[in-house]
Amino acid sequence: MRGSRGFTLIELMVVIAILGVLVVSAFPAYQTFRRRATGAEAKTMAKQLVNAEIIYFLQHDRFFPGLNNSISVFHNDPPNKSEIKQVEDALKITLPVGHFLDFFISVDNSGNVFIQVISAKNFPIFRGGSKGIMYQIDNKGNVLGPFLI
Numbered sequence: 827m828r829g830s831r832g833f834t835l836i837e838l839m840v841v842i843a844i845l846g847v848l849v850v851s852a853f854p855a856y857q858t859f860r861r862r863a864t865g866a867e868a869k870t871m872a873k874q875l876v877n878a879e880i881i882y883f884l885q886h887d888r889f890f891p892g893l894n895n896s897i898s899v900f901h902n903d904p905p906n907k908s909e910i911k912q913v914e915d916a917l918k919i920t921l922p923v924g925h926f927l928d929f930f931i932s933v934d935n936s937g938n939v940f941i942q943v944i945s946a947k948n949f950p951i952f953r954g955g956s957k958g959i960m961y962q963i964d965n966k967g968n969v970l971g972p973f974l975i
Contacts, residue, residue: 864926865951868943871921872959872972875931875941878917879963889939889963890916896932901925901946937965942975 882890890913891897897909899921907923913931914920921929930942944958945951951958956974963969 861949861951864945867922867925868927868945868951868959869972871927871929872941872943872961874919875917875929875943876961876963876969876971878919879931879939879941880967880969882917883963883967889933889937891931891933893933893937894935896930899923899929901928939963944975 879889897913899907899909899913901923903910903923905923910921910923913929926946928944928946930944931939933939939962941961941963942958943960948957950956952974954974958975959971960973960975961969961971962973
């Protein structure tokens with residue numbers, strides 16, 4: 827009797843079934859990894875923006891972008907968007923685009939600055955389902971936050 831040189835259909839189906847189970851069990855781990863990575867980037871960028879705003883305030887006696895003004899940078903904005911350049915020139919920080927995060931910096935009429943970094947794809951990036959992080963710096967320089975939003 828000659829030995830066979832291939833795999834039977836049943837053997838191939840078993841291998842495909844095992845691979846399917848592995849993929850299905852790995853997907854939640856991938857989602858958790860993605861959430862943690864995006865959350866860590868959001869925290870880091872928010873803290874860098876807070877520090878940059880404090881330095882800007884010490885140099886100019888006001889917060890960027892000025893009273894009753896705001897800056898919005900979205901994850902799908904082109905890298906040459908004017909708001910990105912304004913942030914880079916004023917705060918010496920390059921906001922990353924294409925990283926699943928949206929950035930909002932605003933100053934109210936009392937001189938308080940609000941910094942928000944939010945998940946662009948509307949998926950939770952922190953435990954408890956929070957989709958973003960926010961800091962407030964009051965007009966006296968006191969940092970309030972972080973607040974999960």
